[in-house]
Amino acid sequence: MHWASVFGAIWLFHLSGARASPARTKMYGKVPLVLTDACMGVFGDVTWEYTSDALYASPVCTYEPALQSMLYCIFESVKEKGYSNKTFEKTFAAIKEDCSYYTDALQNMTNTDFYSALHNGTKHMMQYVEGNANLTYPIEMDAQTRENYYYSYHGFYANYDIGHTYGGVICAYFVGVMILAGIFHYMNYTPFKTALFKQRLVRYARGYLTLPTIWGKHASHFSSLKVLTGYLPTRFEGIIILGYLVLHTVFLAYGYQYDPYNLIFSSRREQVARYVADRSGVLAFAHFPLIALFAGRNNFLEFISGVKYTSFIMFHKWLGRMMFLDATIHGAAYTSYAVFYRDWQASKEETYWQFGVAALCLVGVMVFFL
Known part of the structure; x- marks a missing residue:
């Protein structure tokens, strides 16, 4: 019956004609995209002789002098950082992608068209003076501003x-x-295991590290206030879990690069809220494959590794707890960011926000009561 269900599911999947490959994780820190968005940000704050009836519009995508200025900004930044023309040409695709949210006018532009726009803009380029408004010509921004x-x-x-x-x-x-x-599981089928277990150091490690539990009996059920429940791990399992917790804590707390100029966000606290929200949200989702993999009974990892089902359940529960913690931090930090950004009233009406709150509540029930 079990195998019939499996083959039936595979057959139905085949009949569905599904051909989509898994979506790749998009990495935003690639040089062409950073250069493009940085220069788009530079000239997005300039006042041009430009008007638009669209709710969301960007002059660098729809106003030629602004586009020429951005191309020159990217070109100069590429030279200053020692990148090749190939890197510069890769920014054309990034420009098209960014501008596709505002207009389709650039989608058919070729590399030759972009170079032509850069060349024409360079002939009429003027140095930007802070405070200038209603600009009708391409401008050059100073190197320090571009670098910032x-x-x-x-x-x-x-x-x-x-x-x-x-x-x-x-x-x-x-x-x-x-x-x-x-x-180590494979060693059970080799003579090497007997020789290994005769070693004094190995016997000591097994007797005091891998086999004993932290307290009580292995896999004994415990409950604290009928809320935090689980199984007692061995000391070795405890070390594995502790190593994971240390890794997770370091990854969540370390390595933030804040902007002293507040060019993207208006204050340091907005940066902190958004950065923590992004980091914790990504980490929360990264736990999902392991949580799903460790939850099943008789999964293939039991046969390959020799690890018992009770151990997988312990790992599963700790991964779930930390995923819930990450999701909670993500929600709190993003709420704080929305309040700072004065977008709270609009954000809480969005479908993704409401589904996120519902999912967090559901996961909380599963973590604490199941």
Whole structure:
């Protein structure tokens, strides 16, 4: 019956014609995108002789002098940082992607068209003077301003990207644990195990580190105030969990690059709220594959690693607790950011916000009461 269900599911999936490949995680800290967004930010704050009836509009995407100024900004930044023309040309795709949210006018532009716009703008380029308004010509921004914006966007995107890296490291940590467990499990079928277990150091480690529980009996159920429930781990399982908790704490708290100029966000506290919200949200989602993998009984990892089901459940519960903690921090930090940004009233009406609150409440019930 079980195998019939499996094959039936596979057959139905095949009939559905599903061909979509898994979506790749987009990394925002790539140089072409950072250069593009930094220069777009530079000239987004300039007052141009430009009007638009659209709710959301960007002059660098729809007003030629602004576009020429942005291209020159990117070109100069590429030269200053020692990148090649190939990097400069990669920014054309980033410009198209960014501007696609405002207009389709640039989607058919070729590399030749972008170079032509840069060349034409360079012939009429003038140095920007702070306070100038209603500009009708392309302008050159000073190198320090360009560098400040680049630093700001680089830090913002690097913070977001490194969350994915840290999530991958957490997954790799448990993969490494399973590999080591699998190696020792394989030794059960070799003469090497007998010789190894005769070693005094190995016997000591097994007697005081790997086999005993922290207290009580292994996998004994415990409950604190009928809220925090779980199973008692061995000391070795406790060390694995402790190592994971240390990794998680460091990854959540370390490596933020804040912008001293507040060019993207209006204050330092807005930066902190947004950066923590992004990092914790990415880390929360990174736990999901491990939580799902460790939850099943008789999963293939039990046969490969020799790790018992009770151990997987312990790992599953701790991963779930930390995922809930990350999600809670994400929600609190993003709420704080919305309040700082004066967007709270509009944000709480969004579908994603309401679904997020509902999901957090549901996960909280599962973590504390199941």
